[in-house]
Amino acid sequence: MGKVYYVSKNVGLGLLVLAATALATIIALSIAYDKERAKNRDKPEDGTSDSTGMPTPPTTPFIPKEPWDHYRLPESLVPVSYNVTLWPRLEPNADGLYIFTGHSAVVFRCVKETDLIIIHSNKLNLTTFNGHHAKLSGLGGAAVPTIQKSFLIVKTEYLVLQLRSRLAVGTSYVLHTEFLGELADDLEGFYRSEYTDDGMKRVVATSQMQATYARKAFPCFDEPAMKAVFNITIIHNSATVALSNGRDIDSVIDGVPVRVTTFEPTERMSTYLLAFIVTDFVNIQSTQNSNLLVRIWARRKAINDRQGDYALNVTGPILQFYERYYNASYPLSKSDQIALPDFNAGAMENWGLVTYRETALLYDPIMSSTGNKERVTTVISHELAHMWFGNLVTLQWWNDLWLNEGFASYVEYLGADYAEPTWKIKDQILLYDVHKVFAVDALASSHPLSRREDEVNDPAQISEMFNTISYSKILMLFITGFSSQSYLNTFAFSNTVYTDLWDHLQQAVENTPGMHLPDTVHNIMNHWTLQMGFPVVTIDTRTGSITQKHFLLDPESVVDRPSQFNYTWFVPVKWMKTGVEQQQYWLLQKTDVHSLMRVSGEDWVLANINVSGYFRVNYDLDNWDRLLSLLNTDHQVIINRAQIIDDTFNLARAKIIHTTLALRTTKYLSNEREYIPWESALRNLDYYILMFDRTEVYGALQAYLKKQIQPLFEYFKIITADWTRVPTGHTDQYNQINAVGMACSMGVEGCRELIQGWYRQWMKNPHPSPSYASIHPNLKSTVYCAAIAFGGVEEWDFAWRMFKNATLASEASRLRSAMACTKVPWLLNRYLDYTLDPTKIRKQDATSTIQYIARNVVGMPLAWNFVRAKWSYIFQYGKASFSFSNLIHAITRRFSSEFELQELKKFKEDNLHVGFGSATLALEQAIEKTTANIKWVTENKAQVLKWFTEEST
Template sequence: MDTSPTNYNLTFEPDLKKFTFTGLEIISVNCKKSVNVIRMNCAELKIKSCIVKSGGQIIKSSPKTNEKKEELEIKLGEKIRGSCTIHLEFEGILNDRLLGFYRSKYQQNGKTKYLATTQFEAADARRAFPCWDEPEAKATYDISIIAENKFTAISNMPVKTKKKTGNKTIYHFQKTPLVSTYLIYLGVGEFEYLTGRAGKIQIRVVTTKGNTSKGKFSLELGKKLLTSYEKYFGIKFPLPKLDLIAVPDFAAGAMENWGAITFRETILLYDPKTSSTRTKQFIAEVISHEIAHMWFGNLVTMKWWNDLWLNESFATFMATKFVDKFYPEWDLWNQFVEDAMNVAMGLDSLKTTHPIDVDVKSPAEIREIFDAISYDKGGCVLRMLENYVGEPNFQKGLKKYLSDFKYKNAKGQDLWDAIGKASKMPVTSMINTWLKQPGFPLVEINQNGNNLKIKQKRYLLESNSKFSKGLWSIPLSLGLEKEISNTLFSKKSMSVKLPKNTIGFVANYGRKGFYRVKYDEGILLDLKMLVDEKRIPPIDRWAVQNDLFSLCVSGDEQVRNYLDFSDAYFDEDSYLASVNVAHNLASLYFRAFDEKFVEEIRSYTINYFRKILSNLGWEPRKSDKHTDALLRSFAISALGKMNDDSVTDIAIEKYKKFLKSPRSLSPDLIEPICSIAAWNGNSKTFNELKKLYTNSKTMEEKLRFLGAMCGFQDKKLLAKTLDFSQTSEVRSQNMQLPIMKIAANPYGDKILWPWLKKNWKKINKKVGHGNPLFNRIVASIAGVADDSMENEIKLFFKKNPTPGTERTQKQTLERIRINSKFLRVMRKEFKNG
């Protein structure tokens, strides 16, 4: 860049009646060469005046905005060089699209209220003020906000001075350190604060009026996390304060603005009386993720968005590590493997996946890579790397990286160099095989006595020779009760000799590596016995059947083999293996829902779930493990949808009691019980659930009832739920929920696609063009379509372009083909049985 900013002096005055704002800006700029044109980013802003000063003189200037390029171009009457200042006055809109400087609407005591807040990542700071809107253009900021007296204002730094003038107050905030535009925050509203301290740092939970009591859990956790991260990174938290802000309308889950983190209300506010176990865990994980960013991302920032994955996956990985320190009983690393690894492998076994390290040019392309590859696969690869170099070396390399690049920008390579130096291991060459190429390997193992023949190839669910290339540096570990061998496997094939008298082994021991394993029949027979006797650790019991199930979907294994193998898990006592076997059996049942052979699958599935429920019982107990609550609600709702008579009867009874006394159900059971009521219900049930939704006080409770309203068998009622989701009673940020739930309902498959086609323009308007949630809506089509509809779906998106979802569209079509092929293979297998 020939011209770069060094400081922004900004004053904003939002008007929450007209939904506009005015801004004054003085940018101190350094021109490295002599220039007569200055270009910066600017979108949806009206420039009222523009003055450029250089060397004490006013330089003649004419500003021009280009909406398409999102640019402000200032032509100068003469060439200038060195330092200058640009003085701008501008006006903008407080939009309702949840990006840039926007308005958020909420109800309080029956009154409609508004607040103003910002979301600038990736490239939307330009909608609030003209700027150089990219991560590398770091500058300092002096921010002021003028607000009506009934409001308070928040920014990244503490208030330096505030002064009343008539019915308004001017807030001047302290100068920020060097920071990227996407991390700046502005907030104006009728806020309430819950305040605490961690050492010298002031921490606050910020909410709309009447909600601070639900901020206690988050405040306490925030304090603990801040001090723990300071210790781990060896660097003090760089700002004087940290705000955790609950925003009623918010597209993402949370955003790591420096010193002013924003959250959806459901991800920050915890009420022990009404919140579920899952909510508590999710709040902890997200707060931990965002606080990790204060160092990794904010203090040291990626040079460009192609390293976004490192930013996000690192925060995901650290979040799990630190919450696990405080709540070891939550079994979080095992859950990480079940959620992050499963989701990432599901996406990464498609031909239409992308490498972790991906080239991005435009803001729309940046939005496309906020996906499971950037967050989840990245997190798994970091976990694999930490295991490969050892935890102490990983931490040492990390500390060095953060202290070398603080207040600057860095590339992924800088981190690999630091960890490579600390560990004296070939980190770069190993990790690049996982970052630069798409997909991941399948390791095939054949045993002959004590000799193992091992091969690797790219794993695809839809085989295709054009995409089958790839060679990875695989940390290959074998073990039984402990690790017995460990090598870096980076050729197409190799041989390994097992120690004498090995009675059996599992590969990818501890499931630290991001790859699947295919064993020969003999090894599988041994493994079935070892699983049954629990001779291998829980995570490996999970992995063996998880790989086997995936190989059924890709057509490399028979479903009956999987069903037979699942018998070994009948007395499984670990959450991880139980929940995954249960998921896999349920998914087979729902795939075969309309088929003649469904009974054979149902008998395996229903027996497995009944065993889980009889072990756990219906009511939460004092002696419950954290994960029991998660498993219990899954078992109840699955049995309800498989029409288990006794579960149905108990659930309906509990539902009737719940309608009379809402406190009679534990928060973890409300959604499963209400869904079973819907599954067996009629329009009366629909109205009851809708009323429960409308009268709920918290967003978390509302979403439970909205979820339950997607559980009907009656297609007319499902269509009613979808129509309801289009009304003003459902926030645009929650639009994807009913669509995803109805896609997963076996009775939703006939109605969802016609409804989406009919309402696409409305949805587009409601959710907002370019909103990342659109990808979830597009992806849900895979649940309700078969491959005979491929052309129709392609044609539909050609006529209704939805930018930012192009990659998801391709992935969705591929998933539809995989699902259809899998069903055909099952039909053949069970017909011949």
């Protein structure tokens, strides 16, 4: 149940008056506004506009001088509550625009004397009152200063009111605004999503406020620490339904043909967690303990096809798990989850109304794959984890984003494991998070987990924080165990900084009998969060010597970010000797000696067992030889085979060990049947493929991998009765995909014919999706891609028709990816052009489609030329919907020549005037990676060719 709030009599009367007048005012304004254009769309990137709406010339360079020149709000005003009424139009007006109109009244308290009101407002056409953009009143008979001047700041996205006298400290006021905004298709703020149903276009008004987009929906104090209570009213067509964070408490038909839906007041929350949706969607629902209403919303056909059933079935158990895990009841009265046709993120944890891409929430029991099912489970688990950690207790500022995302990225495995215990999904943390963050955090251009507040200011810098470091690095720090109950209880409905978390971890340590740390939690954790990177721990089993060193993928790269800890860490080392687990050891300095790690004869040492620590491990050559011998004779004795493979390949790239030592870890794979070691090996070998698939090395590499993958291919052929059954194990199903995909890529006999036969059978019977019997859902992505790669125009055009007709989002996603696999250049160029046509490829999918094309050895140079030639247009077209960092990473993955490096640098220089937005850091990382790739290829090409040639015979 929601928490009960009490307000003073004066505040209550003020809110009542505001609520009573809002509806009549907004309806009158809305009718008049219907024919108007949102005039602020073309304002300059810099400068201000005065109360006449005329922009002043931009200032260059921009030097902050006034309070409104800074991106952070002053600390003089604190919001208490909002009354917001919105009316989105789902039909275009006479100018062809989709608009929304609105009315907002924010009650705020003055906490520091000031004659300024500064509040966020972006791309809203504000009504003027006596020549000003807002009007001000007081609560409880408070005297109200008159407004001297009002103006809009485009650069910092503010509405500013200069007052003739100062606001009184401790007094509450009400700021009233009326506005018009465009319900655009830019996937941010209050926006428009479209889909087709029975040949008819349908429009959904929906929202995405994280991180800085609530200000596009109504004027607000748009910072996470500025929590308030929100009273939302939505006016909408009577044939639609309105949703928001709270449960609807009233819905009436007004004199005009619209419905007015009001919602219960929210809990005290941040603006970025707000959500409001108007749609013709339908739902399925259930009632959990304490009468909690759980609903899944989607397109009518998706619900009728039972694509929401699985999400509904797992939501209840996951919520119940978190209530026990957090020892706190779910804080709200309902839990809505909705699948949207157009949505830029994978999902968003809006409190009480979680929004998803269709692929992240909908699951078809016949047509969807095991991977689709796992994605639905883990994404739901991640978002519901935020209902407490992130929503109930929220970061103070975006520099500590990891407080939200890191913890949710960890506990999502716990929630998913509870919902689907047979999957053993916790074992996959290694692949999904650890290896992913290692790859980024090993660069000299990485960054600390927690940045200073002054390093994260403008919206682009905030967007950059949503990266692998923030989501995955902290996960490794939480694995050691964390009791969240005290932390959540102390800071419920409030905000925290990372040191608050350390305080509560310290309390947990002190209150746990027998738990001892080598230093305070603050000191230990600060070493991991306030400096970037991680160590490689080297154990010499001949002497017992142990050392730690900052691990860099390119040891010659320059780290220009200083570290107060001199790049040393408190490293907890779990280890075993000759199969027997030993007591955990703490490495506290750069060099130490541990006598028990000195071994001889047949004994061996294996450290970081179960990958419990965030570091890589290296050994003396004798111990490596003993471990590799074990892999070849009795590989199951080595419990963390996947990590040995990943460590050696990365240690080799960093020139710490010889490249051939890393390659030797793959020789045993012909006997390996488990998914996680195979997946680790294939991901690391993918680097060799990327570096050499345009050189003479590739032939020998292909022959070697064909030799290694063929036994796995034959194994699955046997246990599936010639591909007619599905492996029973969850990860076995994934490894079957690896076996078939790699076998076809490497030329294993019989694979190509198998794939082409399945695809041709489908082409002869072209239903919207292939039947269950012809291609199992688990294998569809692999089959589609390989068949299109082996085929030509006919296969591609067939896939395009099926893509356009697909009614299941995951099926459309598979086909969209597979069409990038063709080897026909003109088809790929045509496909690239499609990405900038939203009638062919949705904006939300444009980035990933270009990435898919760039994965293709034929498509990579085409994608690179396409992005270079059209960067200015792409940057504007996709400012809200494109993941520019992912785009740059994907296109440059193969770059390994001096010519490509110079092209990359020239691309940066030529487009400085355009900008790179959220790809700014990614571009620096791409230059760093390309430089490292050039060195690595130069130094290793000859020996790699020799090794693969010898081992493939």
